[in-house]
Every structure is written in C-alpha cells, then in structure tokens.
Amino acid sequence: MEDNIGSLWPTEIRPQIQSPLNILKAQAQALSQQTSGVLQAEISPVLTRRGEDKIIFSFDIVVPALDNYRRALFIVEQAKGLAYPATLEAEFFKNQRELDPFRGIEPGNKPDNRADNDQEFIQVLSTVLRSPQVVSLAQSLIASANEALSEKPLRQISRAPRKT
Amino acid sequence: MTLLYFLKRHNKLCLQVVNLKTILFWNLAKKQNALEHLPCLALTHQVDVFLLAESSDDLSPVLQDINKLGLGTYREADYEKTKVRAITRLAKRDFVHRYTSQGREVAIWRLRSTVMTPPEILIAGVHLPSKMGGNSVEDQASVAMEVSQEIAEFEDRSHHRNTLLIGDFNMYPYDPGMTLATGIHGLMTRALAELPDREHRGQLRRRFYNPMWGLLGDRTVGPAGSHFWRSSVLHNPHWGMLDQALLRPSLIQYLKDVLVLDFDGTHNLLGSDGAPDKNHLSDHLPVILRLNV
Numbered sequence: 338m339e340d341n342i343g344s345l346w347p348t349e350i351r352p353q354i355q356s357p358l359n360i361l362k363a364q365a366q367a368l369s370q371q372t373s374g375v376l377q378a379e380i381s382p383v384l385t386r387r388g389e390d391k392i393i394f395s396f397d398i399v400v401p402a403l404d405n406y407r408r409a410l411f412i413v414e415q416a417k418g419l420a421y422p423a424t425l426e427a428e429f430f431k432n433q434r435e436l437d438p439f440r441g442i443e444p445g446n447k448p449d450n451r452a453d454n455d456q457e458f459i460q461v462l463s464t465v466l467r468s469p470q471v472v473s474l475a476q477s478l479i480a481s482a483n484e485a486l487s488e489k490p491l492r493q494i495s496r497a498p499r500k501t
Numbered sequence: 502m503t504l505l506y507f508l509k510r511h512n513k514l515c516l517q518v519v520n521l522k523t524i525l526f527w528n529l530a531k532k533q534n535a536l537e538h539l540p541c542l543a544l545t546h547q548v549d550v551f552l553l554a555e556s557s558d559d560l561s562p563v564l565q566d567i568n569k570l571g572l573g574t575y576r577e578a579d580y581e582k583t584k585v586r587a588i589t590r591l592a593k594r595d596f597v598h599r600y601t602s603q604g605r606e607v608a609i610w611r612l613r614s615t616v617m618t619p620p621e622i623l624i625a626g627v628h629l630p631s632k633m634g635g636n637s638v639e640d641q642a643s644v645a646m647e648v649s650q651e652i653a654e655f656e657d658r659s660h661h662r663n664t665l666l667i668g669d670f671n672m673y674p675y676d677p678g679m680t681l682a683t684g685i686h687g688l689m690t691r692a693l694a695e696l697p698d699r700e701h702r703g704q705l706r707r708r709f710y711n712p713m714w715g716l717l718g719d720r721t722v723g724p725a726g727s728h729f730w731r732s733s734v735l736h737n738p739h740w741g742m743l744d745q746a747l748l749r750p751s752l753i754q755y756l757k758d759v760l761v762l763d764f765d766g767t768h769n770l771l772g773s774d775g776a777p778d779k780n781h782l783s784d785h786l787p788v789i790l791r792l793n794v
Contacts, residue, residue, distance in 0.1 A: 405599070
C-alpha cells in the first residue's frame, strides 16, 4: 500500500545540497589556485547592515602584492537560518537594472539575482564571475600586482629565510 | 644651552611642516575647465592629495601640467577608476589605495603618519547618490547606513579608527543620513563627537566630528556652502554643504583648518552671481583641509 504512493517530495530536495557559503568558499579557493595566489578572496559575514533577521556575506578580492588592497565584489543575502532563497547583489545586476528598470520586478517574475536552490545559486554566481566587469577588474588587479612585484627590490623578493 | 634650545625648537617646527598634509576634494562635474584649475590650487595650497569626483577618465594631461610646477611628482593613486579618484605627490609607500566598495562609491586610502598610533590614517573618499537622481532622504539615509558600516568594518580590519571621511555626500550636514546614529553619525561639535560610542539595539555606533557645520552661512570665512542650487522651488536653502570632511575623534586634535574655496589663488571659482560658476566650471566648490599628521 505505502509502496504504491511513491515519493511526493520534489527532486530539489537532495542529499548533496550546498549552502551559499560553501559554494563561495570553493570559488575563493579556485581564484587563488587559478592566479597562483596573486588574487585571493575573502568571505566575511556582515551581520548588521540590514537588520538582524538576515545574514549577509561579503565576497572581497584581496591582492597581497598591493598591500592587501581589498575590493568588495558582491554580497550575498539570505534569511537567518535559511540557506535559500539567497540574493546576490553585484555591479552586474545593478547595471542591468539601470538599462531596464522593470526587469525582474513584474508580478510573478523572479529577480535575476535570486537563487532558490544551490543549482540556481551556482548559475547566478557564474554569471557574475564571468561578467565583463569582474573579468576586467581581475585582469587589471593581476597586472598591477605584477607591476608592483617587479618594482620591489630583489632582496625583498629573493631573500632566503635566515637560519637559526 | 640657548643653541640647543633653538635647534630643538627649530627641529620641532620643521617636523610640524613636514607633518602637515593638505587634502583637497572637488566634484568637477565632468567639466574639463575645472580640471585645469588643479595646477593653480596645487601651487597656492601645496596640495598633497587631490580627491576628485566626476573627473574625466584621462587625468594624464592635468598630471603633466601640475608636474611642470616643480612641486613634486604627482601621480594617480588608485588601482581602478573609483567614483572618487586620487592624485598625490606623496611617495607610493606613504599613500596607498586600500579598499574599494562594491559600487565603487567608497574608496579608502592609507596615509602614512609620523604622529598617529598606529602610524597611519585612513582617508575614505565618497560620492553618494543625489536627490536629483530620484533618491529620497530615506534612500540616502539607507545608503549612509551601509557606508558607515563598511567604513567601520575596514577600521576594524586596520585595528584603528584614525579616519577622515571626505567627499560629495549629496546630503546636507543636517540631513538624517549624515546625523543618524545608525548613519554617518556626524556631529556638529567636538564635545559631542568625543563622547563614547552610542549604544543602539545592542550595537555600538561610532561617531564622526563634522566641522562643516561651522562653515555654513555668510558669517564665516569662505563661501556660504560648497554648492548652490538655482531653482524656484519654495523650499530652497540655496547654498548647500554637500561636500564635507568629517573626522573620527582621534584625528580632531590634528585638524589645522578646513575651508571651502572660491578662489584658486589666481582665478575666481564663482560666477558673476556670486555662486559656483557652473557654466564654465563645476557647480561644486573645492573643500580643503590640513592635517598635522
């Protein structure tokens, strides 16, 4: 009798679901690996900016060669205790809204920057990370970092640790 | 003994001159003509750091002009085109771009100091949304809250609060975004600014001193504000102090002076009606301050 009913649970409920924070951590690690550590990313919780019922993470690029220059790239907002829906606020979406102010706000339409599950979050995040603004910024920061590294005196770059 | 006293005194005076840093903020309103006044301003006021809003993308022509004056080598000091851009004659190690916010409306530089502990100050340059763009006072207050939080977070990362906040806030000193304890929290007197952090809903809200209150109106040195609004609307304060410089309490004792400029040393920056010459220059006037740091 029970076997005939089958599962009524939607397929979105899976054992492998990742939280936004875990996905962000993986991308921070990927950035460091891909740039040989020239660019690093830090995720920090911003608990207080928009009320206590929300959790906000800021995803920043940090450039060690530029005196740890920090560039806030985007923020991710979710309700306290709920991984999804999560909203990603980035310059990319702001520019899109400026071009089309009514985009995503019609009744029944979901905003482009909202993800209701991890697959959607990966998609939204991928859109931002591959956006022209982010690619251009990352390339510029790497170029500036390489310039700064080449300007540093040799002794600062190649000095071997002193034996004790 | 007298000579020793003289040398000590002389060294102290020299040290004071070396420590003096002149910082000038100007919203250029995308006017190339306004940019051409930078060399005169540099020469007249020995400006160490220019912070420019709404400047043209290419600053190299004006850099060439300033560098002909022999006042030092001025350079761009930002890693990307933020809404407030910096030009400085300070050495690379003495003035460093440290942070840019997501929307690029907040940029923070570190200025090396010989008198502060730790030996640096943070200069946060901002250009915040205008009411002209359709933002209400409430919208502006909401942005101010986020900016205030961002600055506090960066201060915490830097382990100090030696911060100068300067820029075009597009708000008056008395607008809620500027005065709210949850916003910029800019207070009009040193005594108010030096009170302990204010506790609100279990969180400590740090304060800024806003010396621009002391420059409003025509009974003070300089023009009545930094911006003039030509409009026939019934509620029009005409002169507005949209461009402001605020300091954390730890920096107040090092503030030598702050002024709105209507003259670059050679040319008048006002039009024939006594307001900023928006036809040829910017509708904003420069704000200059000197810090003994």
